[in-house]
Amino acid sequence: MPILEVENLCKTFGRTSVLKKINLSLEQGQALSIIGSSGSGKTTLLRCLNFLETPDAGIIRVNGETLFDAADPAAQKESSIRKKRLHFGLVFQSFNLFPQYTALENVMLAEKLLAAERPDFKAKKKEILEQIEAQAADLLAQMGLSNRMKNYPHQLSGGQCQRVAIARALALHPDILCFDEPTSALDPELTGEVLRVIRELADKNTTMIIVTHEMAFARDVADHVIFMDDGTIVEQGTPLEVFENPKEERTRQFLSHYRQG
Amino acid sequence: MQLILEQMPVVINALNTGFIQTLKLFFVTLIGAFPLGLLIAFGSMSRFRPLSGFTRLVVWIVRGTPLMIQLLIIYYFPGLVLDNPIWGGGETGRFLAASTAFIINYACYFSEIYRGGIQGVPIGQEEAGLVLGMTKSQIFFRIKLLQMIKRIVPPMSNEIITLVKDTALARIIALQEVIFAGQSFLKGSHGISGAIWPLFFTAFYYLIFNGLLTLLLGWLEKKLDYFR
Numbered sequence: 300m301p302i303l304e305v306e307n308l309c310k311t312f313g314r315t316s317v318l319k320k321i322n323l324s325l326e327q328g329q330a331l332s333i334i335g336s337s338g339s340g341k342t343t344l345l346r347c348l349n350f351l352e353t354p355d356a357g358i359i360r361v362n363g364e365t366l367f368d369a370a371d372p373a374a375q376k377e378s379s380i381r382k383k384r385l386h387f388g389l390v391f392q393s394f395n396l397f398p399q400y401t402a403l404e405n406v407m408l409a410e411k412l413l414a415a416e417r418p419d420f421k422a423k424k425k426e427i428l429e430q431i432e433a434q435a436a437d438l439l440a441q442m443g444l445s446n447r448m449k450n451y452p453h454q455l456s457g458g459q460c461q462r463v464a465i466a467r468a469l470a471l472h473p474d475i476l477c478f479d480e481p482t483s484a485l486d487p488e489l490t491g492e493v494l495r496v497i498r499e500l501a502d503k504n505t506t507m508i509i510v511t512h513e514m515a516f517a518r519d520v521a522d523h524v525i526f527m528d529d530g531t532i533v534e535q536g537t538p539l540e541v542f543e544n545p546k547e548e549r550t551r552q553f554l555s556h557y558r559q560g
Numbered sequence: 561m562q563l564i565l566e567q568m569p570v571v572i573n574a575l576n577t578g579f580i581q582t583l584k585l586f587f588v589t590l591i592g593a594f595p596l597g598l599l600i601a602f603g604s605m606s607r608f609r610p611l612s613g614f615t616r617l618v619v620w621i622v623r624g625t626p627l628m629i630q631l632l633i634i635y636y637f638p639g640l641v642l643d644n645p646i647w648g649g650g651e652t653g654r655f656l657a658a659s660t661a662f663i664i665n666y667a668c669y670f671s672e673i674y675r676g677g678i679q680g681v682p683i684g685q686e687e688a689g690l691v692l693g694m695t696k697s698q699i700f701f702r703i704k705l706l707q708m709i710k711r712i713v714p715p716m717s718n719e720i721i722t723l724v725k726d727t728a729l730a731r732i733i734a735l736q737e738v739i740f741a742g743q744s745f746l747k748g749s750h751g752i753s754g755a756i757w758p759l760f761f762t763a764f765y766y767l768i769f770n771g772l773l774t775l776l777l778g779w780l781e782k783k784l785d786y787f788r
Contacts, residue, residue: 349691381693389691395684398787399706408702409692453788471692 300363302327302506303348303475308357309369310343317343318354319530325475325523328504332511332521332538336553340530341510345477348508349389350380361386361474388473392480394460396452402463403448406435406470413471438466442496458489462496469500476500478509494520514557518542526550564757570750571758578741579765581651585658585727585737590720592663597670605675615671622668627661628729634661635733651736658730662723669719677712678704710784717777721770728766738762 301324310318317340325331333341346352348359350367353375359367366383367375396405410431414420420427439448442462452460461481468476478497482490494516501507501520511517517524517538524541526534526549534541534550545551603615622630635657639645647653681704689699731739742759745752752758 351687351690377696381690381695384691385693387691391684391688393684395682395688397685397688397703399710409689409694412694412698412702451787467692 301325302362304358304360305348306358306360308344308347308359309355310340310347310352311355317530318347321357321530321532323525323532323535325506325508327506329522330501330505330507330509330520331523331525332509332517333525333527334511334514334517334541334553335527335533339527341527342479344527345389345479345508345510348475348477349387350384351389385471386474388468388471388476390461390464390468390476390478390481392483394452394457394464394484396460396463396467398452401449401451402439402444402455402459402466403432403435405452405463406438406467407431409467410435410470435466435470438469439463441499442466443492456489457485458492461485461489461493465493465496465500474506476505476507478507478511480510480512482511482513514542514554526553528553567745567752567755567758570752571745571755571761574741574744574750575738575758575762575765578736578738578762581655581735582724582727582737582765583769585655585662585730585735586724588659589662589666589723589727592659593666593670596663596667598674600667600671601674601678604671605678619668619671622665623672627665627726628732630665631658631661631729631733634664654730654733654735657733658735662727662730666719666723670716673712673715673719674708676715677708680711681707706784710787713777713781713784717774717781720777721773724770724773725766738765 303323303325305321305323308318308321309316319340321340321344323331333344335341343352347354354367354369356369357367358365358369365371366386396402397408400408411428414427414431417427436445436448439445442465444459444462444466447455447459447463452463455463461484465481481497482493485493490513494513497507497509497516498520509517509521519538521538524535524538525532526541526545526547528549534545534547541550542554545554600615600619604612604619606612606615635647635654638647645653647657685703685707686699689703694702727737728739730737731743734740739759739762742762745755745758747753
């Protein structure tokens with residue numbers, strides 16, 4: 300059974316149709332790259348998966364559980380959406396770290412708040428908090444940020460910020476980790492360190508969806524590639540199929556811009 | 561000069577009493593207007609049109625008319641027009657009326673500062689919180705509030721310092737604050753009459769208090785400098 304299934308997902312903003320019947324599925328442990336020009340609907344798709352946008356039609360299933368069904372308004376209550384979001388993690392283009400918290404606190408905050416809802420929290424408070432802190436420190440170490448844990452976001456470089464953001468998303472153990480152009484706000488020098496971290500996650504079979512303009516990276520890291528244009532999936536397949544033998548004219552056109560550049 | 565020195569202890573005593581009333585009005589206004597302003601800010605940002613329309617209308621009226629008129633209306637309207645003197649008589653009644661007028665007036669100014677502060681926090685902060693499974697109230701209190709406070713401290717400092725001086729307006733309904741106390745020596749009080757210097761002297765009270773406030777607010781601004 301696929302970990303993620305998306306059926307006929309549609310989204311319009313006013314009169315603009317941004318997503319037109321998107322169908323996709325993703326297997327556990329796979330990395331999916333979504334490529335396409337700006338405005339093709341890639342980011343909107345990720346935002347729909349993370350319940351930052353409400354699709355107008357379609358179904359989203361994770362592990363066979365229907366998380367969203369546009370035909371069933373009962374499934375769209377804010378209170379139930381909150382827990383459903385936790386199936387997904389999202390790393391933003393602009394990091395969106397919390398500026399008043401240190402790197403470590405950024406990673407711990409959400410987990411601490413969720414832990415406080417546990418029935419046994421009062422009894423085992425100290426133990427739970429220590430565990431959360433240890434896990435957060437461990438994640439930051441994995442990101443190569445052991446010596447930056449006590450720093451505030453404004454004291455970190457863009458690449459370091461984005462790695463903190465990745466650790467923050469991982470801390471909640473999402474089923475599927477989504478990246479929304481994670482390196483678009485970084486200069487080329489810092490892009491490498493972030494891509495390296497994402498590649499390590501792929502090597503550990505983290506289930507991921509990566510929206511990116513880094514073609515070489517998309518091709519390299521992904522098990523599956525989707526090319527989107529004008530709100531539809533034009534072409535999909537293995538990196539080899541999409542990058543080396545694109546069947547569609549539109550895909551060829553798009554990729555040729557990158558070859559020249 | 562000799563005379564002034566002789567009058568000084570009596571005058572200072574009276575001015576101190578007046579200034580305590582000034583301070584009471586100042587602090588009561590702040591305590592009331594801080595939360596009320598936040599409510600008004602939420603009201604004016606509400607997606608429920610009748611509510612946001614109504615609050616914006618109120619803010620427009622309150623900010624568009626002199627505080628002195630508002631003081632007079634709030635103090636005299638219930639008793640003289642509605643025949644229902646809700647404030648009661650004496651200094652207590654005047655203080656209640658003045659506090660009410662000041663709280664409403666300053667809450668409206670504060671609400672606009674809050675609104676700027678809230679809307680100045682990037683939308684990505686809320687989205688990051690949502691994606692991490694936080695509730696709306698956790699996002700507000702744990703993420704946005706401090707960023708908002710940082711943004712509003714400088715404009716708030718301005719309003720707070722203006723408020724210190726605006727309390728003098730309560731003189732119009734004869735609240736016995738420091739200006740009232742200073743002025744009383746013109747007509748005659750405590751055996752002193754025809755003295756204008758106590759009225760001028762009240763300026764030092766405002767000046768010194770505002771100096772202290774400036775230091776305090778500057779310290780707060782520095783305190784919040786640890787993040788950007």
